[in-house]
Amino acid sequence: MMIVMKQGASEEDVAHVVDRVESIGLSAHVSRGEVLTVIGAIGSKEGRVAELGLEGSPGVDQVLPIMKPYKLASRQFKEGRDSVIEVDGRMVGGGNFGLIAGPCTVENRDQMLESARDVAAAGATMLRGGAYKPRTSPYSFQGLGREGLRLLVEAREETGLPVVTELLDLRDLDDVAEVADVIQIGARNMQNYSLLTEVGRAGKPVLLKRGLSATVEELLMASEYVLKEGNDDVMLCERGIRTFENAYRFTLDLLAVPALKESTHLPVIVDPSHAPGRRDWVEPMALAAVAAGADGIIIEVHNDPEHAICDAAQQVESGTFDELAAKIEAVAEVAGKTVSRA
Numbered sequence: 001m002m003i004v005m006k007q008g009a010s011e012e013d014v015a016h017v018v019d020r021v022e023s024i025g026l027s028a029h030v031s032r033g034e035v036l037t038v039i040g041a042i043g044s045k046e047g048r049v050a051e052l053g054l055e056g057s058p059g060v061d062q063v064l065p066i067m068k069p070y071k072l073a074s075r076q077f078k079e080g081r082d083s084v085i086e087v088d089g090r091m092v093g094g095g096n097f098g099l100i101a102g103p104c105t106v107e108n109r110d111q112m113l114e115s116a117r118d119v120a121a122a123g124a125t126m127l128r129g130g131a132y133k134p135r136t137s138p139y140s141f142q143g144l145g146r147e148g149l150r151l152l153v154e155a156r157e158e159t160g161l162p163v164v165t166e167l168l169d170l171r172d173l174d175d176v177a178e179v180a181d182v183i184q185i186g187a188r189n190m191q192n193y194s195l196l197t198e199v200g201r202a203g204k205p206v207l208l209k210r211g212l213s214a215t216v217e218e219l220l221m222a223s224e225y226v227l228k229e230g231n232d233d234v235m236l237c238e239r240g241i242r243t244f245e246n247a248y249r250f251t252l253d254l255l256a257v258p259a260l261k262e263s264t265h266l267p268v269i270v271d272p273s274h275a276p277g278r279r280d281w282v283e284p285m286a287l288a289a290v291a292a293g294a295d296g297i298i299i300e301v302h303n304d305p306e307h308a309i310c311d312a313a314q315q316v317e318s319g320t321f322d323e324l325a326a327k328i329e330a331v332a333e334v335a336g337k338t339v340s341r342a
Contacts, residue, residue, distance in 0.1 A: 001049040002077060003039040006061040013059025014039065020057070024048045027228065029072055033081060036061075042071050042228060068263070070220040072227035073234075078265035085205055085233045085267055087181050088162040089342040090125045092235060093267035097337040098296030099328060100164055100269070101321065102128035103303075104311040105141065106148035114303040116155035118318035122325040125340050126182065127152075127161035128298055132168045133310065134188050141309045145172075149179045156181075160342065164207060164298070170198055177202045187211050187239055190222050200229025207269060207298070209237040212250070216259050223266060235267045236260055237298065238289075240275030249277035252285055257292040267295035273314045279305065282316055283324055290331040297328065 003017055014030060017039050021028040026043035041049045046065075054060050068074045084094040092098035101119040106112050106129045116127050131148030133141065144151070152163045162181035167173060168189065176183060182205045189195055190211035199206055206226050210219045223234050238257065240250025252275035260268045270289035272282050286297050302308045305315035316324060329339045 001041040001046050002064045002066050003041065003049075003054055004061045004064065004079070005037040005039065005059050007035055009037060009059030013057070017054060017057060017060060020052050020054065021049065024052065029227075029230070031078060031232075033079070036079065038077065038079060040066070040071055040077055068220075070217070070224045070264070072232075073220045073223045073264045073266055075263060075265050081265060083232065083265045083267060085235060087126060087205055090162060091340045092125070092269075093295050095337050096295070096340040097290070097332045098125045098235075098267070098269065099325060099339050100124065100126045100128050100296060100298040101301045101325075102164075103130075103308070104273075104300045104315060105130040105133050105309060106144050106151050107309050109151055109154070111303055112151045112155050113158060115301060115318045116159045116161065118303065118321055119301050120159035120161050122322035123329070123339060123341060124161060124325065125296070126164050127155060127159065128164045128184075128300075129155070130166050131176075131179075132166060132172060134166075134168055134186055135310070146175060149175060153179055167195070167199065170195055173198055173202060177204055180204055182207050182235075185209060187214075190214055190219065193222075193225050196222060196225035197229060200226035200231040203231070205233035205235070206231065207235045207237055209239050209271065210241065210253075210256070212240075212242050214241070216256055216263070220260075220264055223264075235269050235296070236264070237269040237271055238294075239271035248275060248281070250275040252276070252289075254288055254292045257289065257294050261293055268293075269296045269298055270294045271298050273298075273300040273311070273316075276314060278313050279316050282314060283327070286324065286328060287331050290328055290335055290337075293335060295337070299324075 018028040029040040082094040133143040164182040166184040272285035302315040
């Protein structure tokens with residue numbers, strides 16, 4: 001259920017409603033807009049909200065059901081407004097476009113710093129890099145772990161770019177949260193609900209990638225696990241799904257962008273690197289994602305991609321990334337968005 005407060009409702013009015021909602025065993029999630037405040041009553045017994053008679057309470061305008069199974073992620077919960085997420089002065093959502101770039105994985109100091117310098121010079125919003133890597137084969141490179149995190153810190157200190165890095169295991173949560181400005185949850189962990197719950201409590205923005213065979217609704221329901229812990233800063237990421245097509249690695253579902261934008265207030269990011277699996281197809285997919293209405297892209301960029309440890313074929317060379325970044329910015333402007341920088 002959603003309790004919409006009147007314009008000018010006091011903090012005491014809001015607190016009173018929160019207390020009433022929590023008194024019947026539901027969670028109260030308060031969302032403050034520029035004009036109105038909305039309180040979401042979330043839990044398995046939402047029907048009991050009607051028993052509270054809140055319509056007549058001070059400051060309450062109306063009580064409405066949220067029809068979608070994903071309550072806090074629903075666009076209805078924000079009354080049609082887009083969420084804007086701030087990461088160290090950079091904004092994503094609501095007309096602010098996030099250009100996230102960097103190597104698939106942190107390999108060594110020279111590789112990480114050179115790639116970081118190049119994407120920063122090209123005007124990136126944030127720096128990506130994996131210290132922990134989920135690999136199909138247990139014998140493949142799994143990442144540098146804590147040493148990779150240390151190199152990400154060094155790259156941030158030199159470039160000023162906020163860091164986006166992936167968390168795979170709850171045992172690494174404290175280490176990753178100490179370094180990451182945005183915690184990425186990869187496709188293979190989209191439905192790792194205990195991991196999502198703990199990340200929701202970590203107090204860091206989250207980039208949640210769609211699972212390899214997940215529906216749009218399943219992605220939204222996964223985001224609810226983070227949101228219900230009081231973390232409103234969630235970005236959703238389309239990165240390609242498995243279909244019957246085998247001409248490329250995955251099917252990049254760009255229709256998910258308008259579908260998600262219609263259903264949720266959360267920013268929608270697209271990963272144009274993983275689905276093609278080859279760098280010459282990354283640019284058209286990146287530009288198409290921007291034109292489709294994405295709030296940002298996360299793209300793999302490497303200083304020497306031909307010798308990259310993983311995903312060598314799909315990583316864009318960092319020395320030429322400025323050309324692609326300029327095209328992305330031009331299309332974003334046509335789409336009514338501005339690349340966000342500090």
